[in-house]
Amino acid sequence: MRDKALGASDRDAAPARIVSVGRNSAWIAFEGSDELRLASFRKSIERESIVPGDLVMASPLDDERYVIDRREPRSFALERRTAGGRSKTMAANIDGIAIVSALANPPPHVSMLDELLAFSELHEIEATLLFTKPDLADPAAVETLAGLYRGLGYRTLIVNPKSRQGLDALVSALAARRTLLIGQSGVGKSSLFRALGGRADIGELSRAGRGRQTTSAGRLHYLEAGFLIDSPGVGEFQLHGIPAGEVAHGFVEFVQPGTSCRFTDCSHRSEPGCAVRAAVGTRIATSRYESYTAILARGEDPAPWAR
Numbered sequence: 001m002r003d004k005a006l007g008a009s010d011r012d013a014a015p016a017r018i019v020s021v022g023r024n025s026a027w028i029a030f031e032g033s034d035e036l037r038l039a040s041f042r043k044s045i046e047r048e049s050i051v052p053g054d055l056v057m058a059s060p061l062d063d064e065r066y067v068i069d070r071r072e073p074r075s076f077a078l079e080r081r082t083a084g085g086r087s088k089t090m091a092a093n094i095d096g097i098a099i100v101s102a103l104a105n106p107p108p109h110v111s112m113l114d115e116l117l118a119f120s121e122l123h124e125i126e127a128t129l130l131f132t133k134p135d136l137a138d139p140a141a142v143e144t145l146a147g148l149y150r151g152l153g154y155r156t157l158i159v160n161p162k163s164r165q166g167l168d169a170l171v172s173a174l175a176a177r178r179t180l181l182i183g184q185s186g187v188g189k190s191s192l193f194r195a196l197g198g199r200a201d202i203g204e205l206s207r208a209g210r211g212r213q214t215t216s217a218g219r220l221h222y223l224e225a226g227f228l229i230d231s232p233g234v235g236e237f238q239l240h241g242i243p244a245g246e247v248a249h250g251f252v253e254f255v256q257p258g259t260s261c262r263f264t265d266c267s268h269r270s271e272p273g274c275a276v277r278a279a280v281g282t283r284i285a286t287s288r289y290e291s292y293t294a295i296l297a298r299g300e301d302p303a304p305w306a307r
């Protein structure tokens, strides 16, 4: 028997996935269906607290409209810090990120890529690297960059949504996973999303006068036993709430067996007998070490870390 305290709407409520969020409403898909429905928010719900990937309970309002009653607890949510120092949730209930970097136009933002990889290690979510625009880059440089990350054990694909290079491998890599596409603006995230069948037009709530689609909205596409979320470009991505002493654990090659610094709490910067620094330029790529020190340098500013 249902709890008497539940309102009428609760009795008709069913679980639905958030596909995209507009200003006053959202596109949702009830579990087991990929048909999109337009839903508004109950007053008790903060619109900012709902993101693509969220599971909500929604009930019918009238023939065409639904209302989101509440959000279900999340298994994981990816939060990033905005330039203004605020925290912004990008996607919920994902189990992996696909880090998209263009090989050219714009050139790879290697430190952001490394920071995202560190994030995935520290949060134990799976990372896949997608390098786009191989047609605009020097093939030797492509192999060097891809080779570095493959050597670290990351699944690394070279993809081109226009020529469809690498797309079959990408589909297999994403199967049965809940993945967020993340990367700078202009690297090709939305092109990949569309190439895999994602609808780019689903944020367009404005025609109905019920909200407005902005480029700040992410959107979700169902895949075989999983989903893919396209997100707006992130100018920067910064690790959030990770103690400085743990950042090194985000760099897999720093903690390989055999790496033994003289001091167990070595920060791998200026301590004598540092095995990590001794390996930079040989076993550890200089670019990776530079990414690491850049994160630590920022971490020394107490404001962003003490939140």
Ligand SMILES: Nc1nc2c(ncn2[C@@H]2O[C@H](COP(=O)(O)OP(=O)(O)O)[C@@H](O)[C@H]2O)c(=O)[nH]1
Binding pocket: 132, 133, 134, 135, 136, 159, 160, 161, 162, 183, 184, 185, 186, 187, 188, 189, 190, 191, 192, 233
């Ligand atoms: N030459 C080339 N252009 C690409 C490739 N992938 C995406 N683009 C182009 O890059 C631009 C930005 O792509 P978009 O998907 O909007 O990037 P997003 O901002 O990351 O979503 C578009 O003009 C795409 O057509 C690629 O592999 N090769």
Ligand SMILES: [Mg+2]
Binding pocket: 189, 190, 191, 231, 232, 233
């Ligand atoms: Mg885009």
Ligand SMILES: [Zn+2]
Binding pocket: 261, 262, 266, 267, 268, 269, 271, 273, 274, 275, 276, 277
């Ligand atoms: Zn060290």
